Amino acid sequence: MIGLRDADNGNVLWLTVACGSLRGAVAEWEAIRAYMEEGPAALPEPPPEEFEEGTVAFFHMARIGYRDNFPWLQYVFGFLFVQAFGGWTLPCHLSNWVNNRPRATFPKVVREWSRPLPVDQQAVPSEALVKESDEVRKAFRRGQTLLDYFKVKFAEPA
Structure with a gap:
């Protein structure tokens, strides 16, 4: 903290x-x-923007990098040929489709039960909690840390 x-x-x-x-x-x-x-x-x-591997943007970045850094013949047979038989960008589109499918949601009963309570139904802090919080704030003003405060607090007889 x-x-x-x-x-x-x-x-x-x-x-x-x-x-x-x-x-x-x-x-x-x-x-x-x-x-x-x-x-x-x-x-x-x-850091420079990087694309996630497996996305269409990453595929095109790799294609441009391969085209710019290798001879034309190696680009055609080493990249285009392999990618054409690998489905080109189809695997990228399939992975995007799988990753962006709707997730399972909670049943309606659970969602209704999980809604926040109105303010008048919410629990209020107990008097003991309010008193303890005030004591901790006073200890902070005296320069104590949270650990020092609780060390002293637990050392006192109950």
Whole structure:
């Protein structure tokens, strides 16, 4: 978790970022810091656009590359001849059709049950949860981390 403190009112915005280690978390924070200080100029150049293998666009990119980089005879017999017997772009179109077919959906009963509840029917936080949240916010203002707060909290006798 990365906490961003608002300098005006002291509120902390917590971002949950998947980091496998402390080193990963520090690297993530460094990337955010560099962007905040240097702006979009800190971003690396985007990689060149590449086509997904098996698409029609990839087929045409490969065809043009083969045509431009090989002798004419090798292009005709090494690419066009093989592709003609391989179905040309038919396999690409078939894979697009298979991948873009509608997915199975939940039954109507499940979709109706899964709709959000109206606001008046939603559960409200318990008084204990509200109290605990206030205590955590106070601990943050004192400079404690979430781990420090719970270490102290669990060390107190119940």
